[in-house]
Amino acid sequence: xxxxxxxxxxxxxxxxxxxxxxxxxxxxxRRERNKAxxxxxxxxxxxxxxxVDEATSEMIHLSEINKKISEIEAQQLESFYLEILAKPGNxxx
Numbered sequence: 001x002x003x004x005x006x007x008x009x010x011x012x013x014x015x016x017x018x019x020x021x022x023x024x025x026x027x028x029x030r031r032e033r034n035k036a037x038x039x040x041x042x043x044x045x046x047x048x049x050x051x052v053d054e055a056t057s058e059m060i061h062l063s064e065i066n067k068k069i070s071e072i073e074a075q076q077l078e079s080f081y082l083e084i085l086a087k088p089g090n091x092x093x
Contacts, residue, residue: 001028004053006079007072018073022066025082029062032086041088049083057081 009017033044050068051057060068065082072080 001025001085002054002081002083004079004081008078014073018069022069025065025069025084028084032084035086038088040090042091043089044086045089047083047085047087049081051081052077052079054081054083057083 005021007014007017007021012020029046032046035044037044046062048060048062048065049057050060050065052072062084065084069080069082
């Protein structure tokens with residue numbers, strides 16, 4: 001998922017729209033985790049980037065996504081960029 005989310009919506013309030021965005025992100029992650037793993041992988045790992053736009057986005061951990069979205073909402077910005085890429089991961093031995 002590589003997407004720029006806009007926090008303005010003609011019919012929804014900003015807090016309600018932010019909740020809808022968080023739900024969309026969780027739904028995407030759940031869908032990716034349910035895909036079949038490659039033979040040599042133990043789990044799905046995710047590379048995440050977050051920022052005001054694609055050029056200024058920085059790497060973040062998967063668990064920080066909701067916190068970063070809330071920060072954007074508190075700053076009252078109009079949009080943000082989120083990139084989540086699934087990759088196969090292996091447990092350390």
